[in-house]
Amino acid sequence: MSTATPAPIPVRSPLTSALAGATAVLLGGTSGIGLAAGVLLRSVGARVVLVGRDPGRLKTAVDQVRGAGADGDIDDVVLGVSGDAGDEEVLAEAFDTAGHVDHVLLTAGGLTGVGPLTELSADDIRGTLDARLWSVFAAARAAATRLPAGGSLTLSSGILVGRPMPGMSVPLSIGGAAETLTRALAVELAPARKRVNAIRYGRIDTPLLRAVPGHGSDEAIATAGSTIPLGRVGTPEEAAATALFLMANNYVTGQILTVDGGQTLL
Numbered sequence: 001m002s003t004a005t006p007a008p009i010p011v012r013s014p015l016t017s018a019l020a021g022a023t024a025v026l027l028g029g030t031s032g033i034g035l036a037a038g039v040l041l042r043s044v045g046a047r048v049v050l051v052g053r054d055p056g057r058l059k060t061a062v063d064q065v066r067g068a069g070a071d072g073d074i075d076d077v078v079l080g081v082s083g084d085a086g087d088e089e090v091l092a093e094a095f096d097t098a099g100h101v102d103h104v105l106l107t108a109g110g111l112t113g114v115g116p117l118t119e120l121s122a123d124d125i126r127g128t129l130d131a132r133l134w135s136v137f138a139a140a141r142a143a144a145t146r147l148p149a150g151g152s153l154t155l156s157s158g159i160l161v162g163r164p165m166p167g168m169s170v171p172l173s174i175g176g177a178a179e180t181l182t183r184a185l186a187v188e189l190a191p192a193r194k195r196v197n198a199i200r201y202g203r204i205d206t207p208l209l210r211a212v213p214g215h216g217s218d219e220a221i222a223t224a225g226s227t228i229p230l231g232r233v234g235t236p237e238e239a240a241a242t243a244l245f246l247m248a249n250n251y252v253t254g255q256i257l258t259v260d261g262g263q264t265l266l
């Protein structure tokens with residue numbers, strides 16, 4: 001069997017007409033999967049509001065997403081709001097800045113709360129829950145209140161939720177809570193014709209994955225990908241295309257979609 005890493009097949013979205021002219025708020029949209037979603041959304045004619053904490057990263061991301069539009073670099077179709085996705089004032093600013101929001105994607109996250117449960121301090125655990133779990137609920141409350149009928153919220157999880165590794169109790173509990181909230185809120189919001197879904201990501205080649213010990217180089221990423229059925233880790237665009245599908249399909253709600261190159265089949 002060849003050891004060469006198979007090349008990704010570029011994402012070509014079939015959803016152009018469904019999302020053209022729609023507005024999406026991307027919480028965590030300045031890097032990785034969220035940024036790739038911004039580029040894909042802009043390339044199909046959507047308006048995009050990027051939210052992230054680091055102002056420098058935000059500016060770079062806004063410029064990158066603006067450059068992805070077929071209609072050129074139009075200021076008001078790509079907006080940036082700097083702040084924490086768990087801050088309800090920041091969320092209100094993002095919605096107000098957009099004026100009208102059809103879809104929300106939450107990809108804000110990071111490598112916090114990692115370690116055996118008994119070796120983490122209570123403050124470490126509470127701090128991670130406050131920052132990461134609360135941002136899931138804050139985004140859900142904002143989406144539930146402000147999205148119109150036909151709008152959608154997409155949350156993030158990961159395949160380790162179903163196949164845990166030691167030292168991941170706290171982050172995986174947050175992913176599990178996001179999945180449960182997805183199903184519960186989908187039922188709660190269905191009468192208002194608002195949809196809620198989540199994505200379980202496998203290994204996706206983003207700055208977050210590259211910060212995981214043992215994944216910091218191209219060689220390490222290729223090695224990690226070689227054990228996955230499709231032979232490589234996923235690209236941010238492939239992960240983001242899953243989010244665009246969930247935004248565009250008006251009959252999908254309460255679902256947890258896995259994008260992992262087949263890793264969970266093994």
Ligand SMILES: NC(=O)c1ccc[n+]([C@@H]2O[C@H](COP(=O)([O-])OP(=O)(O)OC[C@H]3O[C@@H](n4cnc5c(N)ncnc54)[C@H](OP(=O)(O)O)[C@@H]3O)[C@@H](O)[C@H]2O)c1
Binds near residue numbers: 083085108
């Ligand atoms: N990549 C993977 O292999 C993988 C696997 C499983 C699950 N996931 C999940 O997928 C999601 C996206 O991951 P990624 O790989 O795209 O990560 P990433 O490249 O690190 O991007 C995360 C983004 O979120 C922003 N962010 C983090 N905390 C924030 C906060 N409190 N408020 C606002 N923005 C915040 C970051 O910018 P600032 O730091 O400037 O705010 C950045 O733009 C995460 O929830 C992650 O846990 C990823």
